Amino acid sequence: MIVRRIVHALGLPSAFGARVVAASARLAWDVLTPGSASVPAFVRVPLRCRSELEVTAIANMVTLTPGTVTVAIRMDPPTLWVYGMYASDEAELREGVRAMEDRLLAVTRADGAPARPGNGEGRRR
Amino acid sequence: MNTVVEVLSTACVVAGALVFSVGALGLLRLRDFYARLNGIAVSAGLGTALPLLGLLLRFPSVENALKIGLALVVQLATAAVGGTALARAGYLAGTPAASETRRDALAEASGEEGDGAG
Amino acid sequence: MNPLDVALVLLVASMVAATYRVLRGPGKADRGAGADVVFFGFVSVVIVLGLRLETELVVDIVLVSTLVGFLAALSLARLVSGGKR
Structure with missing residues (x-):
């Protein structure tokens, strides 16, 4: 069990690094070529993270990825408001955050990442 | 052998400087404050990590690996925490977004943010 | 020409671009963003100078x-x- 978490802890930085490189390349292409493919939007992303450590980590990972910036954080219920530059499909942007969240929770939780809820639109309070 | 590592180190630094200047160009070219923050993420993340790697390759030792590793962690923390804090501060200060930005999801949140990003 | 000099020129040009953003704005948030990049550029310039x-x-x-x-x-x-949180 603990071995699995250690393996995930080692995999997280490399997976995140690959994500950052890919996102940087996308943004660089947008900056260097005339015109822009960007479809900006502020998107609400409900989280499965619960502790402050988990929420802080995912918020910082979102900001560190070029193309997305965390604009606001709320703890109750844990939710991020994310500015996305390529948010023509909001579900796709949420999916990207959730993919990182999966990897993060696999490290921080003893029983692995919990299953994903729906796209979160039905959970408004 | 030694020269191969030196060439790699120089390549890392030059590539880092290129990435950095792309991010800075984004600071000029991108259309609103929130988009420019993404340009900063490029400069502060990859654009600084690559030169740091080049520095380590040029002066490899355990001591330097620790110092440069710590510098990298602090640099990434600066980029992440600073970026989030700046985005939040800019949003609270009412910095306008480009007109085509869809903001339905955030309109609901304005005025009721929880604890901050600092 | 030493490739490191090219890197130095690129970094200084980036810092000039960021300084333009600090001077021009618009708005406090953009000035802050530009100042951040000037500082990151300084860190990279120190690295290149060291090499x-x-x-x-x-x-x-x-x-x-x-x-x-x-x-x-x-x-x-x-x-x-x-000063607001």
């Missing part, structure tokens, strides 16, 4: 600059929000 001048001393300078940069970034954000 160019073949001195290992810069490792310490880089470490201290990143620590100062962390505080600077938070202070800038506080400045932009006008």
